[in-house]
Amino acid sequence: MKKIKIALIMAVMLFGVLLTGGCSSKADETGAKAAQPQEIHIAYQNSSTIILLAKAKGLYEEEFAKDGIEVKYDLYLAGPPMIEAFAGGRADFANTGDMPPVSARSGGVDIKIISRAGYTPAGNALLVRPDSAYQSITELKGKKIAVPIGSSAHHYLILLLQKNDLSAADVSIVNLPATDHQAALETGNVAAVATWEPWASVLENAKSGKILADSSSGVKRYVGVFLARNEFARQYPEVTARFLRVNEKAAEFIRNYPEEALELISKESKLPVSAIARTVKTTDWDSSIIAEDIAGFQQVKDFLKETKVLKKDFEINELFDDRYLKKIKQ
Numbered sequence: 001m002k003k004i005k006i007a008l009i010m011a012v013m014l015f016g017v018l019l020t021g022g023c024s025s026k027a028d029e030t031g032a033k034a035a036q037p038q039e040i041h042i043a044y045q046n047s048s049t050i051i052l053l054a055k056a057k058g059l060y061e062e063e064f065a066k067d068g069i070e071v072k073y074d075l076y077l078a079g080p081p082m083i084e085a086f087a088g089g090r091a092d093f094a095n096t097g098d099m100p101p102v103s104a105r106s107g108g109v110d111i112k113i114i115s116r117a118g119y120t121p122a123g124n125a126l127l128v129r130p131d132s133a134y135q136s137i138t139e140l141k142g143k144k145i146a147v148p149i150g151s152s153a154h155h156y157l158i159l160l161l162q163k164n165d166l167s168a169a170d171v172s173i174v175n176l177p178a179t180d181h182q183a184a185l186e187t188g189n190v191a192a193v194a195t196w197e198p199w200a201s202v203l204e205n206a207k208s209g210k211i212l213a214d215s216s217s218g219v220k221r222y223v224g225v226f227l228a229r230n231e232f233a234r235q236y237p238e239v240t241a242r243f244l245r246v247n248e249k250a251a252e253f254i255r256n257y258p259e260e261a262l263e264l265i266s267k268e269s270k271l272p273v274s275a276i277a278r279t280v281k282t283t284d285w286d287s288s289i290i291a292e293d294i295a296g297f298q299q300v301k302d303f304l305k306e307t308k309v310l311k312k313d314f315e316i317n318e319l320f321d322d323r324y325l326k327k328i329k330q
Helices: 002-034 049-057 059-067 079-087 099-106 152-163 178-186 199-205 230-235 237-256 258-269 273-282 291-306 323-329
Strands: 039-044 070-075 093-096 111-119 124-128 144-147 172-175 192-196 210-214 223-229
Touching: 039 049, 039 059, 039 079, 039 237, 049 059, 049 111, 049 237, 049 258, 049 273, 059 070, 059 237, 079 093, 079 099, 079 223, 099 111, 099 152, 099 291, 111 230, 111 237, 111 291, 111 323, 124 152, 124 178, 124 199, 144 152, 144 178, 152 192, 152 291, 178 192, 178 199, 192 199, 199 210, 199 273, 223 230, 223 237, 230 237, 237 258, 237 323, 258 273
Parallel strands: 039 070, 039 093, 144 172, 144 192
Antiparallel strands: 093 223, 111 223, 124 192, 124 210
8 A cells, every 4th residue: 555655656746747847848948939029120221232132132031031030121211210210119120321320329219230231432422413513512602402411421511511611501401311312403402412322323323413522532431330229139139140140141142243233232222223333332341340430430429419419428339239240250
């Protein structure tokens, strides 16, 4: 009888161990699934070359579909509305210029620069009508110049004016999205527009504008960056690293197959090859942030501070987080 009781007790204990083990396994499995988001939101523009190519080739879907993560894309006209999307939790990743992330950080939007998206020496430009008599920046004194306020082109315009002994007060700055610049020039509503690639090439290609000056003169360093919503990146560090890994694949494809890349980007952006060729062929696609890039962001912050637009000061290094890029480059 005693032996039967002992056997019964041991059987109950064994069942308990098996049951606990089974629950633990299910809990681990549930935890693993919880570590993955159901979807990721990628914000981009028609200047987001790497994202456009990766989207066209289905590289993000290829990377994340195996985990059941849905990839959603949101197209924007410029960086400032992307920052609003970050603030509202509607964007997880994005590609912008340098002005929007600095403004965002000073305004309390918790984003991080996680890698460079490319350095294009002539990325910013000032254009006038092809038949314009303007030969110098100083001749634009008192004239209307269109630019998307808060964009990298806005900062470039101010620096360009300063280099030519002018200030923002010496011209009339009109806040206008890049997509409206062609009509503004053609109708004569403005004397010039300040923009970025590929829009400068779009205007040239349409014979609506000619470049009077661009950032290759050293007035401003034109760098694109990839941003992450910090809360998302910290919760899903592996997903963030994998996002960057896809970008590396896209950049490598551009370097190795530029002509094929041009065709794919053109089809995805609905812009002619001639309008995006300059960006693809002149951009340094290295994703590492270097000292010159950080100095450029410092210049942006100093500008916003001097013009009393900076809402809250901060150390520029607080804007960067390269742990995800380091992870994929190890």
